[in-house]
Amino acid sequence: MTPSLQSDHCEEVIPMPTEVTSTLSPLGNKRVKQKVGAVCTFIKENKDKWFYICCHDNPDPDAISSAMGMLRIVNFLGVEDAEIVYCGEISHPQNRAMQNVLTIPIKRWKQVEANVPDGSVFIFVDCASRSQRNMSIPHEPDMAIDHHKISTPKGLLLVHDETGSCATLVTDLMLSLPAIKAEGEDAEDILCFDPSLDGMTEIVTALAVGIKTDTIDFRSETTTDYDFQAYKILTRFMSDERFMKIINYELPPYMFECEEIAWHNKKLNAPNFITGLRFVEPTKSDCIPYLADKYMRLQGIQTVVVFGIVGNTIRASVRTNSASLDCEELCNDIFGEGNGGAKQGVGGANVELSIFSPDDMTDEMKEKFWEITVATIERKFDRATQK
Ligand SMILES: [Mn+2]
Secondary structure (H helix, E strand, O other), rough: OOOOOOOOOOOOOOOOOOOOOHOOOOOOOOHHHHHHHHHHHHHHHHOOOEEEEEOOOOOOOOHHHHHHHHHHHHHHHHOOOEEEEEOOOHHHHHHHHHHOOOOOOEEEHHHHHHHHHOEEEEEOOOOOOOOOOOOOOOOOOOEEEOOOOOOOOOOOOOEEEOOOOOOHHHHHHHOOOOOEOOOOOOOOOOOOOOOOOHHHHHHHHHHHHHHHHOOOOOOOOOOHHHHHHHHHHHHHHHHHHHHHHOOOOOOOHHHHHHHHHHHHHHHHOOOOOEEEEEEEOHHHOOHHHHHHHOOOOOOOEEEEEEEEEEOOOOEEEEOOOOOOOOHHHHHHHHHOOEEEEEEEEEEEEEEOOOOHHHHHOOOHHHHHHOOOOOOOOHHHHEEEEEE
């Protein structure tokens, strides 16, 4: 008999994926598992306090989604008053798309600062201490969850492993929390990671975006099996439509305006490309890394530097896939030791202008200052690429 699409057994019951959630188990990361008890105890013991879940400055999808997951965790463990906070800007269009598409309850530190009760609890996500340059919330963490290479601060309740994203650790922690026994005979136990609950689709979708972007599509050398496993679970329950809206985020018009300036100001000497964007508003500064990535796709180009003056800082993005250049060295050679960093061909730098504040300059001075900046950076770029 040939198989036919039209089944003769119409009444046949197609087995539904029963109790999908009950089959979900933790990813099995030992470092997460070790901390589950301590995390539960700590949060439950403090559950009547205010909790602030703190993203680093300029939060990215990994930080934002980790914070959403942590918010679910603390609520699940009985905390009623909890807020996600950040300093700096959510300026990258993808991060803004994420915020809009998933309506994320995230507040600027400035908005809440004045009303923070004494003895509040601070949980850092995607970073573990204030010594890292990108954390401006002026409180020490009581707990942190992080995946970066760090030396463990003493006395801190820290969930840490060098996975490809913090979202992976948060997903594992959610999956690892013991269910809350339901009262009443027919009531079902409550799980922290229950995709059917209100608001979970948003959290799950965000975490999937966090893992995908922070691991650079699983190509980053820090990617682990745990990242794949977490992603596999999350993608089963996320909203495909909203996920795609964030991944293929809309570009604001200023990206195209900046692109025009950048193309006009370029100095193209294949395989090297450098361009300056002049004075860029802080809320638009994400055009710098965006354009650096884009010019790497230009035929024949191996090394790209895009820079601009943002507020009181020269900000630059550096890219190279040249076999003879080290991106970190290139950043240091052009922008000075300690002003930047790079890994795997992707780098950046921030040079503080200190007393040379463009805001205090006349238009004429600004013009001169820009000329000097361009001449200096281009000269250093030429030298560094011709070594
Ligand atoms: Mn991260």
